[in-house]
Amino acid sequence: MISPRRITAVLKKELLQLRRDRMTFGMVVMIPLIQLLLFGYAINTNLRHVPVGLVDHANTELSQTLVQIVQATQVVTVKEVFLTPEDAEQAITEATIRAALIIPPDVDSRLARSPAVGLGLPDATDQTSSRPVAHWIVDGSDTMVASAIKSLRTMPLTELLRLPPNRQVPTFEVTLYFNPEQRSAVNIVPGLVGVILTMTMILFTSSAIVRERERGNMEMLINTPIKSVELMIGKIIPYIFLGLIQVAIILGLGHVLFSVPIHGGLGTLLVVTLLFIIASLSLGLVISTLAQNQLQAMQMTIFVLLPSILMSGFMFPFDGMPKPVQVIAQVLPATHFMDMIRGVVLRDASLYALRSDILWMVGFAVVGLLAATLRFKKRLG
Amino acid sequence: MSDLVVATSGLTRRFGEKTAVDNLDLEIRTGQIYGFLGPNGCGKTTTMRMLTGLLTPSSGSISVLGHPMPDYAEPLKHEIGYMTQIFSYYRDMTVLENLRFAAEIYGMPRKTTKDRIDELLGTYDLTENANQLTGSMSGGQRQKLALAATVMHRPKLLFLDEPTSAVDPETRRAFWEQLFDLVDQGATMIVSTHFMDEAERCHRLAILEHGVKKADGTPRQLMTDLNAAVVEVEGDGLRQVKRALDETGKTLSTAQVGARLRVLVEKSEADPVAMLQSLLQGFPGLSLSVQRPNLEDVFVSATKGALS
Numbered sequence: 281m282i283s284p285r286r287i288t289a290v291l292k293k294e295l296l297q298l299r300r301d302r303m304t305f306g307m308v309v310m311i312p313l314i315q316l317l318l319f320g321y322a323i324n325t326n327l328r329h330v331p332v333g334l335v336d337h338a339n340t341e342l343s344q345t346l347v348q349i350v351q352a353t354q355v356v357t358v359k360e361v362f363l364t365p366e367d368a369e370q371a372i373t374e375a376t377i378r379a380a381l382i383i384p385p386d387v388d389s390r391l392a393r394s395p396a397v398g399l400g401l402p403d404a405t406d407q408t409s410s411r412p413v414a415h416w417i418v419d420g421s422d423t424m425v426a427s428a429i430k431s432l433r434t435m436p437l438t439e440l441l442r443l444p445p446n447r448q449v450p451t452f453e454v455t456l457y458f459n460p461e462q463r464s465a466v467n468i469v470p471g472l473v474g475v476i477l478t479m480t481m482i483l484f485t486s487s488a489i490v491r492e493r494e495r496g497n498m499e500m501l502i503n504t505p506i507k508s509v510e511l512m513i514g515k516i517i518p519y520i521f522l523g524l525i526q527v528a529i530i531l532g533l534g535h536v537l538f539s540v541p542i543h544g545g546l547g548t549l550l551v552v553t554l555l556f557i558i559a560s561l562s563l564g565l566v567i568s569t570l571a572q573n574q575l576q577a578m579q580m581t582i583f584v585l586l587p588s589i590l591m592s593g594f595m596f597p598f599d600g601m602p603k604p605v606q607v608i609a610q611v612l613p614a615t616h617f618m619d620m621i622r623g624v625v626l627r628d629a630s631l632y633a634l635r636s637d638i639l640w641m642v643g644f645a646v647v648g649l650l651a652a653t654l655r656f657k658k659r660l661g
Numbered sequence: 662m663s664d665l666v667v668a669t670s671g672l673t674r675r676f677g678e679k680t681a682v683d684n685l686d687l688e689i690r691t692g693q694i695y696g697f698l699g700p701n702g703c704g705k706t707t708t709m710r711m712l713t714g715l716l717t718p719s720s721g722s723i724s725v726l727g728h729p730m731p732d733y734a735e736p737l738k739h740e741i742g743y744m745t746q747i748f749s750y751y752r753d754m755t756v757l758e759n760l761r762f763a764a765e766i767y768g769m770p771r772k773t774t775k776d777r778i779d780e781l782l783g784t785y786d787l788t789e790n791a792n793q794l795t796g797s798m799s800g801g802q803r804q805k806l807a808l809a810a811t812v813m814h815r816p817k818l819l820f821l822d823e824p825t826s827a828v829d830p831e832t833r834r835a836f837w838e839q840l841f842d843l844v845d846q847g848a849t850m851i852v853s854t855h856f857m858d859e860a861e862r863c864h865r866l867a868i869l870e871h872g873v874k875k876a877d878g879t880p881r882q883l884m885t886d887l888n889a890a891v892v893e894v895e896g897d898g899l900r901q902v903k904r905a906l907d908e909t910g911k912t913l914s915t916a917q918v919g920a921r922l923r924v925l926v927e928k929s930e931a932d933p934v935a936m937l938q939s940l941l942q943g944f945p946g947l948s949l950s951v952q953r954p955n956l957e958d959v960f961v962s963a964t965k966g967a968l969s
Contacts, residue, residue, distance in 0.1 A: 289765030500749035505738040
């Protein structure tokens with residue numbers, strides 16, 4: 281028989297220890313607070329002010345205006361001027377600049393005939409006027425930087441000749457739902473809930489049991505009538521509340537500081553986060569039965585944490601990953617949680633719409649708790 | 662017999678190639694303090710762990726309080742108390758919190774919990790420390806708390822694994838007084854130790870070496886039955902004397918105790934003093950005298966294989 285008295289005993293003991301462990305208690309609040317501020321401001325997928333160099337072989341009034349127009353896009357900022365393309369290449373290799381604009385001596389005549397200035401499209405066979413106006417050399421190793429510069433490739437230059445801009449006829453009409461201003465924070469903040477919960481919840485529980493072993497308390501516990509299930513449940517419950525506090529901090533501050541909307545109902549939000557917290561805690565318990573000491577528990581936590589950040593869809597779109605990677609990523613509770621929390625917070629998704637994620641999460645938690653309970657033996661051998 | 666609390670036969674435990682406990686037969690009766698005496702790694706803790714059901718024996722049978730082990734390990738947890746070698750309650754909790762935790766884990770009735778804790782605090786002289794964090798207490802006080810928590814549920818059988826390794830002799834004395842009080846109240850105890858003075862206090866002793874029981878009996882009986890004579894040598898140049906005796910190979914052991922050399926000789930030797938004097942002709946001015954064996958002599962000769 282499972283005894284509620286013994287579960288309460290473990291629970292009370294955990295709370296007492298937690299209350300005296302100021303560091304851990306502080307981390308519960310400070311980790312989400314600081315990381316939210318850092319990531320909320322730091323992570324920006326709209327790249328701006330890339331430092332670039334300039335090699336101006338023409339040095340005419342027109343070439344100088346060209347540089348001004350390019351800088352006016354705010355995509356790049358000219359940091360250095362070089363005499364030869366070789367110098368610019370050297371600077372790119374040394375990473376003092378990420379790209380360089382090389383303006384040829386005949387830029388005036390190229391400009392005069394360029395379609396970018398809006399004098400009508402040239403004939404496809406017209407070799408002279410279909411030549412680009414100038415040349416970008418780019419450090420292509422960072423794909424984000426490269427595509428930012430590539431976006432300048434077809435920029436209109438009508439302003440150069442004080443002409444009205446070309447009428448742009450888009451091929452498609454695009455309407456952006458849920459994040460029309462394209463602010464990164466709207467996507468980052470709900471995702472951050474998943475990352476921080478993964479980190480703290482798994483770490484707390486995995487070290488909670490390993491610590492008992494390290495400090496010798498386990499030898500006493502296995503000589504008492506306590507059952508492994510009782511120990512597991514008693515250990516988990518306090519951390520569920522800590523997890524909820526963290527969620528409240530992240531979403532609350534995210535709403536206040538970064539105007540992240542919370543469209544979904546609080547009830548739905550609670551169900552979704554509780555499920556994820558319990559799934560993470562049960563994973564932490566499994567780790568705790570595998571790890572021999574706190575260092576090993578930490579290493580295993582990081583082994584789970586990194587893919588939870590990189591593969592869950594927190595940083596890179598899940599849809600862009602190859603099929604086999606998607607399958608692996610879907611084992612992680614974080615992947616399902618990213619889907620659910622963004623769904624609830626941004627799109628007001630219903631629990632029914634998220635049923636497949638919810639089912640997976642419930643299954644994961646049950647299997648994890650079972651595995652941890654079965655693996656945790658009160659015997660030494 | 663009905664007063665048998667623990668009985669084992671042919672108890673063996675192997676860890677890979679190593680045999681930690683080898684063919685151990687034990688009979689421990691109610692109301693006794695039974696000591697396991699032996700050096701580190703002799704199988705004391707392994708035996709205790711098998712008796713409490715934490716380890717499954719490789720072969721042999723165990724009966725504890727009339728039940729086979731380890732099958733009855735879980736139900737018997739309510740009847741058994743185990744005090745670990747290293748303090749295993751929570752250092753970041755107060756005495757009172759630790760005792761309450763023990764009471765709840767053992768399912769003490771809520772109504773009697775407070776009275777029982779007050780009683781234990783009084784018995785073990787911890788009332789003043791009730792709200793002190795255990796981490797800030799002395800080793801002796803912690804040991805008292807560990808004992809208080811271990812006997813919380815009034816176990817019939819207590820296991821104490823090197824209970825006083827980390828405390829001063831005075832605390833050790835006081836601790837043993839409390840153990841005898843518990844025996845008086847009907848408890849049976851199994852104590853492991855490597856201290857002679859501690860072993861001497863036990864009702865019965867088993868001397869273990871490399872997992873084998875070398876001797877079993879009351880301390881007095883073991884000392885009188887010692888199959889060796891003890892001669893003390895007094896004089897100058899004892900280190901050289903010791904070396905000379907060791908080289909002859911006719912002594913069982915020689916050990917210096919202060920300004921004297923304690924020499925164990927086979928009991929079959931008719932006149933051990935004369936025999937030693939003949940061996941030590943090169944050392945003038947020595948005085949030799951036959952002594953009563955003590956427990957350390959028993960231990961030394963037992964682990965040298967001199968005891969039948």
